[in-house]
Amino acid sequence: MRVAVITSSDSGYEGKREDLSGPVIEKMVTEAGYQVVSKVILPDDRKMLEAELARIADAGEADLILTTGGTGFSPRDVMPEATLAVCERAVPGIPEAMRAYSMQFTKRAMLTRSAAGIRKQTLIVNMPGSPKAVTECLEYILPELHHGWRFFWGRPGTVRGNNGAFRR
Amino acid sequence: MRVAVITSSDSGYEGKREDLSGPVIEKMVTEAGYQVVSKVILPDDRKMLEAELARIADAGEADLILTTGGTGFSPRDVMPEATLAVCERAVPGIPEAMRAYSMQFTKRAMLTRSAAGIRKQTLIVNMPGSPKAVTECLEYILPELHHGWRFFWGRPGTVRGNNGAFRR
Amino acid sequence: MRVAVITSSDSGYEGKREDLSGPVIEKMVTEAGYQVVSKVILPDDRKMLEAELARIADAGEADLILTTGGTGFSPRDVMPEATLAVCERAVPGIPEAMRAYSMQFTKRAMLTRSAAGIRKQTLIVNMPGSPKAVTECLEYILPELHHGWRFFWGRPGTVRGNNGAFRR
Numbered sequence: 001m002r003v004a005v006i007t008s009s010d011s012g013y014e015g016k017r018e019d020l021s022g023p024v025i026e027k028m029v030t031e032a033g034y035q036v037v038s039k040v041i042l043p044d045d046r047k048m049l050e051a052e053l054a055r056i057a058d059a060g061e062a063d064l065i066l067t068t069g070g071t072g073f074s075p076r077d078v079m080p081e082a083t084l085a086v087c088e089r090a091v092p093g094i095p096e097a098m099r100a101y102s103m104q105f106t107k108r109a110m111l112t113r114s115a116a117g118i119r120k121q122t123l124i125v126n127m128p129g130s131p132k133a134v135t136e137c138l139e140y141i142l143p144e145l146h147h148g149w150r151f152f153w154g155r156p157g158t159v160r161g162n163n164g165a166f167r168r
Numbered sequence: 169m170r171v172a173v174i175t176s177s178d179s180g181y182e183g184k185r186e187d188l189s190g191p192v193i194e195k196m197v198t199e200a201g202y203q204v205v206s207k208v209i210l211p212d213d214r215k216m217l218e219a220e221l222a223r224i225a226d227a228g229e230a231d232l233i234l235t236t237g238g239t240g241f242s243p244r245d246v247m248p249e250a251t252l253a254v255c256e257r258a259v260p261g262i263p264e265a266m267r268a269y270s271m272q273f274t275k276r277a278m279l280t281r282s283a284a285g286i287r288k289q290t291l292i293v294n295m296p297g298s299p300k301a302v303t304e305c306l307e308y309i310l311p312e313l314h315h316g317w318r319f320f321w322g323r324p325g326t327v328r329g330n331n332g333a334f335r336r
Numbered sequence: 337m338r339v340a341v342i343t344s345s346d347s348g349y350e351g352k353r354e355d356l357s358g359p360v361i362e363k364m365v366t367e368a369g370y371q372v373v374s375k376v377i378l379p380d381d382r383k384m385l386e387a388e389l390a391r392i393a394d395a396g397e398a399d400l401i402l403t404t405g406g407t408g409f410s411p412r413d414v415m416p417e418a419t420l421a422v423c424e425r426a427v428p429g430i431p432e433a434m435r436a437y438s439m440q441f442t443k444r445a446m447l448t449r450s451a452a453g454i455r456k457q458t459l460i461v462n463m464p465g466s467p468k469a470v471t472e473c474l475e476y477i478l479p480e481l482h483h484g485w486r487f488f489w490g491r492p493g494t495v496r497g498n499n500g501a502f503r504r
Binding site: 073075077078080081092095096099100103107108109110111112113115 | 424425426427428429430432433436454456457459477479480483484
Binding site: 088089090091092093094096097100118120121123141143144147148 | 241243245246248249260263264267268271275276277278279280281283
């Protein structure tokens with residue numbers, strides 16, 4: 001499974017703050033045995049985020065894009081909007097599951113605006129912004145994403161069989 | 169409560185695979201005392217799915233349309249997109265509740281892309297693709313759908329009373 | 337934190353029914369130490385609801401708009417549609433959390449169609465329609481909304497720090 005990592009952060013892009021969450025994702029993905037094919041810090045700019053998400057998916061460079069940052073309330077936080085704008089199909093259950101899981105630790109997780117979706121053959125998932133929340137959530141969802149990838153990427157829908165099992 | 173059942177499956181439509189989930193829905197709905205007014209297997213084709221969903225709702229043929237199949241990740245899985253495209257109003261809590269319930273059995277349920285919504289007086293709900301998941305989820309939600317239908321279909325919103333109770 | 341309250345109810349607007357839920361919200365918000373800057377009962381009319389939501393946000397009159405009513409199944413229930421139409425960014429985790437919480441009391445909560453989102457600097461949250469459900473849900477979410485407001489309104493997104501904590 002080839003993974004691309006995108007950090008959305010004005011201050012990270014300008015070099016004023018160290019990006020801690022992007023490297024956490026890279027480390028966890030690598031340790032899980034997957035390949036990080038690209039890693040980039042972009043400003044909280046919807047057009048630039050959309051362009052990079054679409055470029056990776058359209059080039060077929062990665063099976064999975066994990067983003068961090070840009071999911072909060074401030075006017076510059078537009079990662080979910082960029083994600084849903086480029087996706088042809090939404091996958092609402094992944095952010096739902098991350099929020100429900102995170103709410104066991106802090107009710108504040110209800111404020112996270114993360115989204116997930118599919119463009120062509122690439123799954124895009126918005127992770128939370130803090131290294132701690134990224135670690136918790138990625139541990140929680142990575143095995144399921146891998147499962148989805150192994151059994152279903154590019155396989156047409158069927159009534160029963162593995163596909164049906166997946167759909168549960 | 170009149171129920172229509174739609175299976176989205178290329179191989180089912182072509183007769184290459186037996187549709188197991190459609191009959192499970194039909195059996196459960198009938199045993200619960202409701203009337204199955206139509207049952208059809210369609211290919212995983214968004215235009216054909218949209219046309220059939222809209223036709224049933226616009227003709228007022230059914231109070232509830234239950235679909236199965238087409239909610240996975242493969243490029244041909246477009247049932248949620250067809251559903252939301254024809255609905256005037258979304259009902260996000262139904263798929264949320266089904267996923268949260270199914271995740272008690274398997275975390276993989278977070279990958280299910282099911283949607284639900286209302287077109288005119290008809291509620292449309294995407295069920296999972298496998299017979300086992302359909303059975304679990306339909307047992308879980310059918311009493312609530314019936315309650316919604318009994319008390320609220322076509323009744324204008326009010327500040328308090330049964331409507332308020334429903335809205336909880 | 338300045339709060340505006342909007343009740344969506346044809347019968348409340350016409351004076352045929354007493355609005356019980358609006359006053360419940362006003363009381364709870366005031367007791368929590370926040371300021372209720374406006375309170376209005378509108379009919380279940382999408383254009384009128386959209387106009388009032390947009391007016392408050394565009395004038396910067398309130399940091400938070402809490403609505404009640406109009407989230408059910410009847411054809412006149414259009415509060416979620418009005419809310420999402422005027423919001424630039426959705427906050428799906430708030431209605432998700434309210435529904436998951438309410439489902440501990442009644443499974444029927446899955447039928448609530450509530451939405452939440454941000455327009456400019458104003459957060460808009462649809463509460464349920466009944467006084468009892470409003471009380472339960474507002475007790476549950478109000479501390480989190482306050483936290484979001486205190487730490488994040490208008491602050492640009494950053495990679496770490498309080499913002500990251502919030503994003504969990």
